Amino acid sequence: MYPKKFEDLIQAYSKLPGVGRKTAERYAFTTLNWDEEWINEFITSLSSIKDGIKRCEVCGNLSDGDKCEFCMNDTRNHNVICVVQSPKDIAAIESMQEYNGVYHVLNGLINIQKGILPENLNIQSLVNRINNDIEEVIIATDPTVEGETTALYITKLLDGRTKVTRLAHGIPMGGHLDYTDAHTLLKAFEGRK
Amino acid sequence: MYPKKFEDLIQAYSKLPGVGRKTAERYAFTTLNWDEEWINEFITSLSSIKDGIKRCEVCGNLSDGDKCEFCMNDTRNHNVICVVQSPKDIAAIESMQEYNGVYHVLNGLINIQKGILPENLNIQSLVNRINNDIEEVIIATDPTVEGETTALYITKLLDGRTKVTRLAHGIPMGGHLDYTDAHTLLKAFEGRK
Numbered sequence: 001m002y003p004k005k006f007e008d009l010i011q012a013y014s015k016l017p018g019v020g021r022k023t024a025e026r027y028a029f030t031t032l033n034w035d036e037e038w039i040n041e042f043i044t045s046l047s048s049i050k051d052g053i054k055r056c057e058v059c060g061n062l063s064d065g066d067k068c069e070f071c072m073n074d075t076r077n078h079n080v081i082c083v084v085q086s087p088k089d090i091a092a093i094e095s096m097q098e099y100n101g102v103y104h105v106l107n108g109l110i111n112i113q114k115g116i117l118p119e120n121l122n123i124q125s126l127v128n129r130i131n132n133d134i135e136e137v138i139i140a141t142d143p144t145v146e147g148e149t150t151a152l153y154i155t156k157l158l159d160g161r162t163k164v165t166r167l168a169h170g171i172p173m174g175g176h177l178d179y180t181d182a183h184t185l186l187k188a189f190e191g192r193k
Numbered sequence: 194m195y196p197k198k199f200e201d202l203i204q205a206y207s208k209l210p211g212v213g214r215k216t217a218e219r220y221a222f223t224t225l226n227w228d229e230e231w232i233n234e235f236i237t238s239l240s241s242i243k244d245g246i247k248r249c250e251v252c253g254n255l256s257d258g259d260k261c262e263f264c265m266n267d268t269r270n271h272n273v274i275c276v277v278q279s280p281k282d283i284a285a286i287e288s289m290q291e292y293n294g295v296y297h298v299l300n301g302l303i304n305i306q307k308g309i310l311p312e313n314l315n316i317q318s319l320v321n322r323i324n325n326d327i328e329e330v331i332i333a334t335d336p337t338v339e340g341e342t343t344a345l346y347i348t349k350l351l352d353g354r355t356k357v358t359r360l361a362h363g364i365p366m367g368g369h370l371d372y373t374d375a376h377t378l379l380k381a382f383e384g385r386k
Contacts, residue, residue, distance in 0.1 A: 001284050003257045006246050008238040015231060016220050022372075025281060027209050031242055038208060039243045043236055045201035049224055050232045053199050064196045088218060091194050179215075 006032075058129070060105040060122040062087045070102050077101045079135045083126065083154065085109055085142060088178040093140065096182040098189060101138070104129065109146035110153060118153055127157060136163045138192060142177050143167075165192040199225075251322070253298040253315040255280045263295050270294045272328045276319065276347065278302055278335060281371040286333065289375040291382060294331070297322065302339035303346060311346055320350060329356045331385060335370050336360075358385040 002010070006028060013024035031039065055061070056068035059081075063069075070076060070090075080101030084090060085108065093099050106121045130137070139154055141147035155164050167188040177185075195203070199221060206217035224232065248254070249261035252274075256262075263269060263283075273294030277283060278301065286292050299314045323330070332347055334340035348357050360381040370378075 001287065002280065003246055003255050005238060005241040005257075006255055008234065009242055012231075012235040012238050015223075015227070017223050026211075028242075029279070029281070030208075030210050031239070032246065034208070036243055038205075039239055041201065042205040043239050043243075045198060045205050046224070046232055046236050046239070048198035049202055049221075050229055050236075053196055053225065062196050062199055064198075086222070087195065088222070094194065 056105075058125075059103050060107055060125065061090065061103055068103075075100075079133050080138065081126070081129065081134065081136070082138045082140050084140050084177070085147070085150075086178075089140065092178045092180060092182075092185060096186045096189070098186055101136075104137075106141070106150065109141060109144075110150045111146050121150075123154065123157070126154070130158060130161050134162045136165060138189075139164065139166050140177065142175070144174060168192050249298075251318075252296050253300055253318065254283065254296055261296075268293075272326050273331065274319070274322065274327065274329070275331045275333050277333050277370070278340070278343075279371075282333065285371045285373060285375075285378060289379045289382070291379055294329075297330075299334070299343065302334060302337075303343045304339045314343075316347065316350070319347070323351060323354050327355045329358060331382075332357065332359045333370065335368070337367060361385050 001007075009028045009031060010021070010024045013019055013027045014021065016024075019027070054063045054065065056063040056071055057066050058071040059068060061068040061070065065072075071078075077100050081104050082093065082099060082101055083104045083106060084093070085106055087105055090103055090105070093103075104122070104126045106123065106126075108116055108121050110116060110118055110121065126137075137154075137158060139151045141151050151166055155166070158164050168190070180188075194200075202221045202224060203214075203217045206212055206220040207214065209217075212220070247256045247258065249256040249264055250259050251264040252261060254261040254263065258265075264271075270293050274297050275286065275292060275294055276297045276299060277286070278299055280298055283296055283298070286296075297315070297319045299316065299319075301309055301314050303309060303311055303314065319330075330347075330351060332344045334344050344359055348359070351357050361383070373381075
């Protein structure tokens with residue numbers, strides 16, 4: 001029905017999560033009316049994603065260089081590590097302006113049904129980071145089945161090697177960390193056990 | 194917070210209609226996990242949009258070549274012209290498998306408040322298409338204020354030069370043509386006046 005080039009764009013948009021045919025058509029028609037400059041910016045950003053966004057060699061966070069902004073920052077406490085599922089969660093934790101440690105990004109959660117095992121996650125590098133200087137590892141995965149499983153796994157793995165804490169309840173069960181407001185997050189941090 | 198390249202991609206997705214910050218982040222994280230092939234297809238389709246999707250020189254429909262598939266098709270009745278707002282509407286009309294004429298795409302509707310005047314639309318080329326062979330012009334704009342205004346304007350413009358009809362009520366007022374099912378559209382075609 002549509003010209004092939006245009007249909008290709010609709011197909012590309014259809015691959016985004018939650019985007020059906022009608023929405024993809026709407027996106028494609030919007031793109032059709034964009035300035036060349038906007039489309040160029042879009043292409044440039046997609047190309048840079050293709051070339052690969054760097055991961056911090058220490059913590060696995062998305063990064064501009066070899067190390068991320070937190071691992072490079074000397075004013076932060078490098079002896080407290082907060083373990084999160086995704087870089088999105090770091091933004092949520094930073095928004096409460098209370099935490100001053102560093103992070104470790106797992107890039108996923110253990111999910112046996114989906115075939116995501118501990119060795120598929122960024123867990124070994126967390127174990128390698130643990131030494132006598134590390135005061136605390138705070139596990140801040142989502143309070144879902146997968147999040148709890150992963151937290152339990154890491155807790156057992158680090159048992160006796162360092163102090164391991166888990167965010168307190170306060171975040172509703174089944175909720176997602178990056179949708180939690182800063183105040184609730186603060187309560188969860190304070191009540192960690 | 195995020196690396197610049199990644200933030201750029203989020204900003205690009207944010208420009209799509211109805212996409213806020215959270216959704217744009219979700220799209221960007223999805224893109225991060227795509228195969229290189231998928232990203233290449235996306236970039237290729239965006240580049241071809243930038244180079245310009247051709248418009249049919251007769252009716253203004255999106256087209257692969259100089260003329261669209263309908264204007265090139267000799268089995269269609271070129272003496273009946275259906276006037277639509279957008280190429281999207283053609284797909285809806287074709288889905289009822291009843292109409293065998295050709296189309297004319299206005300690429301918008303008259304909207305004084307938004308500054309869209311008759312001269313901004315593909316109306317003059319419609320007037321140029323009218324000759325003694327043209328049996329009927331069917332105006333199939335949406336039954337909204339802008340759609341009715343545009344229909345009235347075109348009806349007056351072509352008055353006395355050819356037979357002008359308007360789709361019958363049947364499409365709910367305030368509705369959009371491309372969300373109408375084929376049966377309702379058929380009724381609207383049959384009852385045109």
